[in-house]
Amino acid sequence: MHKLAVFTTIALLCHMAMGQDMTKVKQVVGDLSSKAFYGRGYINKGDSLAADYIAHALKQQRIKPLEKSYFQHFKMDINRYIGTPVLKIDGKTLKNGIDWVPYPSSPSVHGKYPLVWITKKDLTHKKALTRLLNQDLKSSFITFDTSVTNNKELYWFARNLFTTQPLLVKGVVDRVKSPKFSARRYLSDYITLRVRREFLSPEVNEIEVELENEFLRDYTSQNVMGFIKGKTDTCITLIGHYDHMGMFGEAMYPGANDNASGDAMILELGKYFKKHKPYYSIQLIFFGAEEAGFYGSEYYVAHPVYPLEKTKLVINFDMVASGTKWTELIHAQLYPAIEKAFVNINDRKNYIEHLKPTGYEATSDHINFHDKGIPALFFWTAGGNEFYHEPGDLADTINYPSFEGIYNLVCEFIETYR
Ligand SMILES: [Zn+2]
DSSP states (O other), rough: OHHHHHHHHHHHHHHHHHOOOOHHHHHHHHTTTTTGGGGSSSSSHHHHHHHHHHHHHHHTOBOSSSSSOEEEEEEEEEEEEEEEEEEEETTEEBBBBTTTOOTOOOOOOOEEEEEEEEOOHHHHHHHHHHHHTSOOOOEEEEOOOOOTTSSHHHHHHHHHTTTTTTSOOSEEEESSSOOOOOSSSOOOOOOEEEGGGGGOOTTTTTTEEEEEEEEEEEEEEEEEEEEESSSSEEEEEEEOOOOOOOOTTTOOOOOOOIIIHHHHHHHHHHHHHHHSSSSSEEEEESOOSSTTTTTTHHHHHHHHHGGGGEEEEEEEEEEEEESSSSEEEEEEEGHHHHHHHHHHHHHOOOOOTTTEEEOOOOSSSSSHHHHHTEEEEEEEESSSOOOOOEEEEEEEGGGOHHHHHHHHHHHHHHHHHO
């Protein structure tokens, strides 16, 4: 046989054995993190556009919904920002999303405000404290210098003191390495700004801010679901969220790793089990509103479409396209038999280089199933993607070091675990 033909045959066999299609995975991640979905949040119905895309992908893979529709709709309140926000520090305009963001429950604010620096001395020396408490800070922003922020208990005491009546300030400025955005379903009575720390120094004493929020009541979002009938009614549910932060002004949050990667993983696993009828039935759920406090999954467990009693195990995929440091299998230590099964397969096949089973962590949608008494695991990768909840979480910045490993490990686990 010609050398090239041998190589092609071997490459083809390897591809067939592993099954997953990385070209397709990258296409799904690229699509969902593109401008067409507005960051899959609450600007221009980005969340619903992404949900439609996923339902369409399921349909193309001939994966049917369990009931009539792929969607489970729910209503929630959600805070968003409209117009073009502006933050100026000493006349210098900061870049929205890159240099600053509001904490996502912050209300609107317009105008120029004094910025008051609070030090440990201000809080612990009687004279300095008297001076501070005699200032009227109701129309000021405050920030704490490192002598306070390095002391967690003092920081939280002071922060809570100045954000509660009667001392409630206009706002707090958090000086951060990189501003991370999120989404919230409630509104605070003061403003928190997360500002890149190099823009702030004790010499700064005034900030100018234009921020317009819109608090949407009873906003309709949705979960997307598919179902693959196995040889038994007992079900393994594969979950991951599709929502992200949307936009802040002109800044879009692509959420390629978080969590277009998890959506692509579930679609690929669905494709495999559609072709290879599994022993357990497989439910696929793509949750909305995870970034807004795991709300899609909270709604689902209160209104399950498939009986929770028949759900044997839940596996969550959230941020699975990085992993140069390690791949955590969160909650595995809570279920020794399941942990052992995963570790044994991985030891034998070496699918994932740094697989790290860990304990309890309430950091994503799996927690709502765990709270209902259902074993729930969570695959999460670390290292190789520094842009968490930032506009830099782009499709071309991630390189999938353990994506195929996770896919193979989960396929083999589901096929062999009884
Ligand atoms: Zn996430």
